[in-house]
Amino acid sequence: MNSVAALCLNIPDIKRCIQTEEDRTVTVRTLLLLSLWSCRSSSPGGAFGYVHSAADTWGVALAVRLPFIRSLRKNMAGLELLSDQGYRLDGRKAAELRKVQARMGVFAQADGSAYLEQGNTKALAVVYGPHEIRGSRSRALHDRAVINCQYSMATFSTAERKRRPHGDRKSTEMSLHLKQTFEAAVMTQLYPRSQIDIYVKILQSDGGNYSVCVNAATLAVIDAGIPMRDYVCACTVGFVDETPLADLCYAEESGGVSSLALALLPRGGQIALLQMDARLHQDHLEALIEAAMTACKGVSKVLDEVVRQHLQEVSSLTGE
């Protein structure tokens, strides 16, 4: 591997890849994702090539995604998402995140685990591995580890209690996104012919499920002692009244806001995943991505603190 920078996209590359529609609004339907695998399989070239190959490789993923593209919803609920005084529904200012609280090592039997709360969205992440390939051995890769992700939501996670069978399309899609994100971040080439399992469960859902899962899983992977290039931090941003709003809660997400989810490797500033379902004018895209990156950096600071504190606790326990 040459460098991480070769794997991840920066903003100008992304802008080149986004197709503009007749009316000069953009919809980032395609997921821009990176992984060692997609890089290898692509022809050597600029980031442009990577994205295309990613889309080709994940043709299945796209087919799954399309039905979920959210239709343009107007702000029917009539909630004032951003007041004239600059406060949001829950009293935050535009760029403020929700309160993030996290704990690592919550389960003893797993190799790594973490619990993370971002406002009212709560997630539990568990990591097993790296271990031998389970099941069919043909899935093994000779030069790196396979990452296996599974996302699920607890029946009691939303206001309406609902049975959520495994493997429904929404969670399959989410699992896929997680897998792609972590393939970009985990140094999988250190563990050829092995497998890493990441299980994430949403216990309570209040907007930004994807980002909370990524953040929780990062901590769990760190807890398992698997080397990563950097923390992967994710955050959603929405666009209201010409202002980007960081870390949307459910009320904001459902208020018809164009929102964008972004996963970032903060130190190098590389984007691991970018996803946007709604339509947005291309002029605003850059501002929105900037805001998302700032928010992700904010998350990474909190995560870093959690990791340091956890290390301190562990080391004091072991008496070092």
Added chain:
Amino acid sequence: MLKSKTFVKKTRSGGVMKIVREHYLRDDIWCGSEACSGCKQESTVLQTDACMESSLCSYPHYLVPDTNVVLHQIDVLEDPVIRNVIILQTVLQEVRHRSAPVYKRLKDVLHEKEKHFYTFTNEHHRETFIDREPGESANDRNDRAIRVAAKWYSQHLKKFECDKDGLKVVLLTNDQGNKQKAEESGLLVYKCEEYIKSLIANPELVDRLALSNDDKNEIGSSKVLFPEHLPLSRIQAGIKCGSFLQGTFRASRDNYLEATVFVQGEGDDSTEVLLQGLQNLNRAVHQDVVAVQLLPRSQWVAPSSVVLQDEGAAKDDDVEEEEEEKALRISAAEAARKPTGKVVGIIKRNWRPFCGMLNVSQIKESTRHLFTPADRRVPRIRIETRQASTLAGHRIMVAIDGWPKDSRYPNGHFVRSLGSAGEKDTEQEVLLLEHDVPHQAFSQAVLSFLPKMPWAITPEDMVRREDLRHLSVCSVDPPGCTDIDDALHCRELENGNLEVGVHIADVSHFIRPSNALDKEAASRGTTVYLCGKRIDMVPELLSSNLCSLRSNVERFAFSCIWEMNHKAEVLKTRFTKSAINSKASLTYAEAQMRIDDTNMNDEITKSLRGLNKLAKTLKRQRIDKGALTLSSLEVRFHMDSETHDPIDLQTKELMETNSMVEEFMLLANISVAQKIYDEFSECALLRKHPAPPPSNYDILLKAAKSKDVEIHTDSAKALADSLDGAKVDGFPYFNTLLRILATRCMMQAVYFCSGMDSDFHHYGLASPIYTHFTSPIRRYADIIVHRLLAVAIGADSTYPDLMDKHKQSALCNNLNYRHKMSQYAQRASVAFHTQLFFKSRGILNEEGYVLFVRKNAIIVLIPKFGLEGTVFFDTKGKTVPNLVFDEEGPTLSVEQHIFCIFDKVKVTITLDDSNVQHQKIRMSLIEPVITGVSVPAPDAEPQAKKLKLDN
């Protein structure tokens, strides 16, 4: 970046769902007062010196109104006297929830710097947030939140005030319970009425107070006059099961005891329900959305033809009333009966402030007076005022507050005075208000988006523009026009063809999408031209200066350039943003003179001649295709330069140059329409003119037949041809009259969005596609079209709303509405000036033609003034002559004389000012002489007056 915040969960359970939301409390919300030394705020809103001359509060103070005070007394709060008010977030949210119009007005007040209104986000402040206690209703909780915030403010100010001059906070509430609790907790609290009455310096504010429901001195007797309205839940249930119908209440203009409810059914099947009698109208006011219940078929009635005005003193005993109601119930033929019903409840009130005049009560000391709105469909309103004597004879505005079931009239309050009745400015204001024409001065927010002066074209501007400053462009407009939005040029090319350019002011360069300026222009929709006054759509700096293509200054333009051959066939079309420098602004007459004067051979004249020649060809081609030339008389007033009173009336003269400019504007509009439709098939803003249904032509056909002329209406072309051929010997005016009649048969042209409609045809112009491109200074539709075209040629970027066909279509609805209202306002203004004119002229005898024949009247058109008037044959208090109406003709025989359409008559014109609010031009017949009907021609007296004026 994460501040430490106390974390509180707010649980809101309603129905089935339990929603949990986070609620962050902050320490960094400042109080907004200039006097405070404790808050680290950057700018302050509330002044230290917050003095209002109140006999109750002699100290400087801030006001904290509660929700009901804001909702009901917004008229008072808007007054410039009321300053330094703290609007709590709790109040703002409740107002938003309960009344959108009040919320909008409150927001406007909050934005006004001079008002010093401050919004305090108390729900997110750590010290003012309160949880709802068990058993506490949401309203009680909000009241408590308001009290807590007010308490916090008073303590906060006491603690942090720099120079101690006793700044206090006064809570305003009308709720007795709330007031008592506030007093217990040591707050300064007053009822809104108490406080406003204590403002010694401004007694006029008292009249603006709305009457609140719990007011003890309720107006009206205790007797219940009306049935109770049903609650909304029962209405909804009733509508669902079909026992009630929902519709818009439309009061009758002529009969105050009658109204119809227009019930919109599915598809085309909508019905009208007739309502008769005060009980059945049940306090509904014109334009309200109501629920009606149909009466059994046996009680159905026919609409009466009686004219009934609610006149005279206030009627509290209903003896008289009953008699009037009886007059309605003349048994009608079974066939004429219509579905009749009664109002059972009001779904949505559509009250707005009404213009009108006060009928001063006969009792001298009385403070209660009746108010008669200018719109006859609105009932009279009872208001309370102490300044009745000053308001008598003034046009005033009054808002309705409520209509209790034991009151004969709705109760209202005085909003403001517009000036004395009959004065030009006042009447103008009234007609603008009544036609819903936004005419306030532009707000600061709007003006902030204007370009900074001095303005000049910069090299950056020229990067994307074509430099056409060297061309000899000129503009041709009516005299006195300052908003010039089009200019033309024509020159010969080397290959012998002609290059013709239409240059339109580039308004969209200055008005950027979705800023306040753009929103204001979109809401105004059009510039309204009244006699002697113009209500601009965009601020004057743009309309008369930066956008106006005046001569010898450099201006931005959007140019449409064609290459044509001498047969006026378009060979090439090109659109570009450009910069031009007009060489001359001419009037139609000046341009005509240049064309006719063979001695002039400069560039501009040559270009004008070229244009004129092409225009003639274009016009012929267009007429060959079946475009209609219709006629309506337009009048021009010659105004006195000092008094602005009309001194002469003249019908507008049309010159060749008028039609020259028109031809090229039509061509530009059609070219642009085609281009934007090709580029954006879903969201192009176009204009269509539907073909009228055949039945519309009945009156025209009958009229023509009476003179043995045949008119074909199968197609626009057939109509145009037969109108051209319609001539009667010895009656040169016949053709014009016929065209005037044909104009009345037409439909209204409308804007629409191409994605929402499939019929694009413009009937009158015989063009398959049409739009408005050429007057962006005075029409908003043109601005949108400019933006679309700019995107189509890559000169500008788009924005989401431009491409959203639903938003586009909503915009079209507004534009069509504004356009219609502006036309009505224009007509009303002409009518008012005509009245002024005839007032100064005294009595006049004129010749005219019968335009329509009605059951009891003929409508006469006087070509000299373009004036239309009605001659009634059944005036009140006179014996009605023997009238026989024949619908086939249509003819009306009065005694022995028979009136047909196009008959020549002689009438005398007078101004009837017996009703100050509704002055009318009255016409009475002089010739033909019919005994008992016609009047002898008055003379002598007007002549002298006329001489004086002519000098």
